[in-house]
Amino acid sequence: MVTSAPQPADPLLAFTAVTKSFGPVRALAGVDFELREGEVHALLGENGAGKSTLIKVATGAHAPDRGSIRINGRNHAALTPAAARALGIACIYQQPALFPDLTVAENLALRLEPAATWRRVDWRRRHARAAELLQRVGARIAPDAEVRDLAMPEQQLVEIAAALGAGARIVIMDEPTAALTQREQERLFALVRALRAEGAGIVYISHRLDEIFALADRVTVLRDGASVGTRAVRDVDEATLIQLMVGRTLGPLYPPRGLSAGAPALELRGVGCAASGVRDVNLTVHAGEILGLAGLVGAGRTELARILFGLTPADAGVIISQGRPVRIASPAGALAEGIAYVPEDRRRHGVVPELPVAQNLTLAAHRRIFPRGWLRAAAERTVADRVIARLGIKTAGPEAAVATLSGGNQQKVAVGRWLETRPRVLILDEPTQGVDIGAKVELHRLIRDLANGGLAVILISSDLPEVIGLSDRIAVMRGGTVRAVLPGGTPAPAVMAAALGVDGGGTA
Numbered sequence: 001m002v003t004s005a006p007q008p009a010d011p012l013l014a015f016t017a018v019t020k021s022f023g024p025v026r027a028l029a030g031v032d033f034e035l036r037e038g039e040v041h042a043l044l045g046e047n048g049a050g051k052s053t054l055i056k057v058a059t060g061a062h063a064p065d066r067g068s069i070r071i072n073g074r075n076h077a078a079l080t081p082a083a084a085r086a087l088g089i090a091c092i093y094q095q096p097a098l099f100p101d102l103t104v105a106e107n108l109a110l111r112l113e114p115a116a117t118w119r120r121v122d123w124r125r126r127h128a129r130a131a132e133l134l135q136r137v138g139a140r141i142a143p144d145a146e147v148r149d150l151a152m153p154e155q156q157l158v159e160i161a162a163a164l165g166a167g168a169r170i171v172i173m174d175e176p177t178a179a180l181t182q183r184e185q186e187r188l189f190a191l192v193r194a195l196r197a198e199g200a201g202i203v204y205i206s207h208r209l210d211e212i213f214a215l216a217d218r219v220t221v222l223r224d225g226a227s228v229g230t231r232a233v234r235d236v237d238e239a240t241l242i243q244l245m246v247g248r249t250l251g252p253l254y255p256p257r258g259l260s261a262g263a264p265a266l267e268l269r270g271v272g273c274a275a276s277g278v279r280d281v282n283l284t285v286h287a288g289e290i291l292g293l294a295g296l297v298g299a300g301r302t303e304l305a306r307i308l309f310g311l312t313p314a315d316a317g318v319i320i321s322q323g324r325p326v327r328i329a330s331p332a333g334a335l336a337e338g339i340a341y342v343p344e345d346r347r348r349h350g351v352v353p354e355l356p357v358a359q360n361l362t363l364a365a366h367r368r369i370f371p372r373g374w375l376r377a378a379a380e381r382t383v384a385d386r387v388i389a390r391l392g393i394k395t396a397g398p399e400a401a402v403a404t405l406s407g408g409n410q411q412k413v414a415v416g417r418w419l420e421t422r423p424r425v426l427i428l429d430e431p432t433q434g435v436d437i438g439a440k441v442e443l444h445r446l447i448r449d450l451a452n453g454g455l456a457v458i459l460i461s462s463d464l465p466e467v468i469g470l471s472d473r474i475a476v477m478r479g480g481t482v483r484a485v486l487p488g489g490t491p492a493p494a495v496m497a498a499a500l501g502v503d504g505g506g507t508a
């Protein structure tokens with residue numbers, strides 16, 4: 001029985017010995033993977049292990065070089081995007097792939113109606129269908145809202161609504177929670193569980209092990225493009241997964257805290273910005289310390305970072321830099337004060353995807369690396385090699401375009417390029433988002449080393465254990481201002497309480 005009628009025991013999806021290369025890069029080197037009805041199957045692996053590539057084979061975006069794809073008991077040599085959709089495969093990416101100029105209802109119609117009927121428009125029905133699907137995913141979004149006006153998590157819900165509407169039985173999620181708040185994440189988990197209860201199979205990619213333990217039934221680990229094991233989640237612990245993933249045990253996740261902080265590097269007195277909703281922030285960050293900013297999304301953390309980097313300049317209060325009041329009116333002004341900022345949205349501000357890795361790593365530091373003003377390829381190469389080695393950036397070479405790197409490795413480039421500017425104050429907004437656990441440990445160590453060398457670090461991360469584990473002090477923001485400053489290592493419930501404004505929350 002090779003490709004005969006589907007058997008009840010057949011998995012929804014089965015990959016056997018699937019391979020895929022991009023030129024000299026072997027992204028998939030023989031992957032076995034199976035997804036059953038009614039399971040959440042996590043896919044885990046280091047940055048560049050091949051997770052996204054495997055997913056793109058399943059959605060028909062990439063044709064495999066070799067191997068077999070079996071869906072609902074039938075073999076397929078390769079899939080096209082249309083064939084994959086017709087087979088009930090839907091994928092929710094971290095960055096939703098909707099048309100920004102169209103409305104939500106139009107986007108859903110494009111996904112759900114065959115192209116031939118697209119022109120025979122029944123607007124009322126289309127609108128009602130969109131409203132019904134949005135309600136099923138618990139989204140309070142108007143069907144005639146334009147997608148460009150929706151926040152990222154709302155766009156993600158539209159994607160999930162489209163998957164529901166298409167009756168998808170195989171739902172793939174590639175790092176869906178990277179940019180979600182706690183509440184949005186819980187809503188997403190509830191949706192995933194509901195899909196599972198209806199018999200769908202869900203492939204779930206995440207670098208956050210706690211999510212995998214909370215949500216998944218089984219987990220398959222990829223390493224260097226090959227599957228190294230599939231386990232029932234209830235039979236494994238974190239250490240086992242890490243061992244499978246990186247092939248060794250890791251040291252402690254967080255380096256020891258700094259011994260003592262130095263002089264104030266930046267002092268904020270009553271700082272505010274009406275346009276971004278930040279008000280009356282009193283805060284000091286010292287040379288040699290890591291100051292974590294905790295708070296819910298919307299609490300004002302990124303807004304405060306943008307004030308300090310001159311993107312939305314302060315219109316109230318005083319900022320004191322190296323003992324004197326300064327006005328930071330632009331990023332150039334911030335850089336002149338020695339303030340650097342690694343933004344959270346690497347795709348928009350972090351890297352230039354078309355340019356080589358080496359150039360991306362040296363862009364921000366041109367003046368220091370090339371003091372005479374001309375580009376010295378050798379100097380660029382030396383710096384690039386050093387950062388690539390230090391951060392373990394997986395790339396075909398320094399000349400490879402950043403666009404060809406895996407998501408997590410692009411993130412490492414985004415962080416790495418600022419390290420070379422040797423700033424006095426470094427603001428990191430979600431520096432380890434999408435970064436695998438081994439590289440996370442490496443980044444944590446690096447950030448601590450920089451602080452030990454006298455740098456003042458302001459760390460924004462929605463990964464609460466990271467803020468708690470890495471910071472010397474934690475400033476908790478809520479409603480656009482700092483509500484409490486807690487010592488590093490404060491237990492998570494206390495930090496959450498301050499962030500939510502329950503139990504008093506302490507004072508600044």
Ligand SMILES: Nc1ncnc2c1ncn2[C@@H]1O[C@H](COP(=O)(O)OP(=O)(O)OP(=O)(O)O)[C@@H](O)[C@H]1O
Pocket residue numbers: 022025026027045046047048049050051052053054394395404405406407408409434436
């Ligand atoms: N279009 C492409 N051209 C060249 N190389 C590619 C391309 N897409 C992926 N690769 C390479 O294939 C390998 C696997 O990448 P993939 O994106 O699948 O990793 P991943 O497991 O999803 O990693 P991450 O956790 O960082 O998202 C990487 O070495 C990557 O650089």
Ligand SMILES: [Mg+2]
Pocket residue numbers: 051052053406407408
């Ligand atoms: Mg990926």
